[in-house]
Amino acid sequence: MTTSAIESILWDDWHVVAELARLTRFRRFVTTLLGVCVTLELDPIGNVSARRDDGTIAAAEIKYGFVWICLGSSTRGIVEFAECLEPDRLLATAGSVRVAVSGLRAVENFLDLSHLAFVHAGYLGEEPHTEIKQYTVRPLAEGGIIATGCKVYQPKASPIATEGYDVDYIYAVLRPYIVVLYKANPVEMTRKDMIALFVQPVSEESCVAHAFTCYLKHGIDPAAVRSFQQFIFGQDRPILENQVPKRLPLGVGTEIPVRADGSSAAYRRWLGDAGVRFGAISTG
């Protein structure tokens, strides 16, 4: 696929390409976004610049501890999270993991409830608590989808959880490659911790998943957060890399969903309606 053919919904949007902490003043950082090689540099006062292989400059910004770039002409800003403005939150980058699969598969896996008891057994789920109760999926006005009323029994739902309980979840896909979840905080049950996955589409069949956490501060140790998220993602990665085909099929019939896959089915439908092709096998 030539770069000029990439759809505007991706080309003209902002994507994370690096964790800021990976950049130093003395070393260039080279990465790939949507098949385009990009070199990042940090200047002495901490501004970041991004240069494409053909010498042209791409817009670059720093937000949430990550470097974001837009290869086209940005039509909207970087995603905003109101929770990040609350003073008692700990904002932490939680690792960037390269995965040899379409980033759309990585987003779908993040949305998936019924794998928790198997892939994350003993942490985010456990047999025999495998049943997925009915939840609600709606489209978002600004594009994307939201799933509410999700309940999952979790033996160890967060780095500070000490016993298992039914956790309330909300999932939202905000951009084709950006997904976020909210789950009830184990101490302040009425407030929610937030975890976002900013997926960098490297090629149609590979990505880097950048994790971002926004937990309530009390009792949280940033190192423990990173370690927990990376451990969990380490369990997902071999599953993702064994999905065939590597791109996400959007058409009906190649893969069979059940009711528990409501959010995944809605995500695929929305991607198709929005004309997302990079990383997808379109309905044709």
Next chain:
Amino acid sequence: MARTPGNIIARWFPVARSEEVISRHVVQTQLLGQEIAVWRDDAGSVNAWENRCPHRGVRLSIGFNTGTELRCQYHGWRYATGNGQCTFIPAHPGQKPSSAIRANVYGSIEQYGFVWVHLGQQQTDTPALPTLTAQHAIALRSIFVEAPPSAVAEALLRGYRFSADPAHPQGSPGEILMSAASVVAHDAYILTATAATHDADASVTFLLQPMTESQTVIHGLLHVEGVGTERLTVLRHHNSQMTAFRDAVEGARRANSGKPVAVQYP
């Protein structure tokens, strides 16, 4: 006695040695570009399925063989031995899975020490299994070669030497020289050659498994009636001869192309 391969989809190919397909394991292999998960149930029956869970596409070869079912690693869906019918979806434990949810099952049979698979429609075009001599047969180590089956067959026919009596390889009664003259039967995927002398009833059959257009597995079956041979000695001899053969074939291909042969996936 050259035969044309006919419809390649409706033809049996060996995809694994029976002894590799051990209890409670899942073997991953490939035939004509199609990945296959091969597993044996506790009753001894072998299954050969498309290596892909129908739900979300995860390879079934990383799944768990329970002895009666194959359980997918991703969401714990279970598929029954035999027809591949999905029997249990843990996300909806109270519901019987739709009969439409089943693994894609290929025709498979165990014969001559191998698991054979064909990719055709089972009801309409189950092919006939090639007739081989099974008496006193030893299944040799299967060797993977980074080369198309046609190139492998051609190289074997250029004079591959093998002895059923490795203690006396040169000119011994058991020596088998594969050549256009000594090969008694072959088509594009099966080559049989007999010993040079007639006082020993020894022959070797090589069965080629086309994994992809550029990758081949050479399976071997040796008949050694009348030749006093230690099994282990023969297997070691086969291993060293075949390793040298593979290195030569792959080396020649690399030299010709100037770069490693690309691995092709469907």
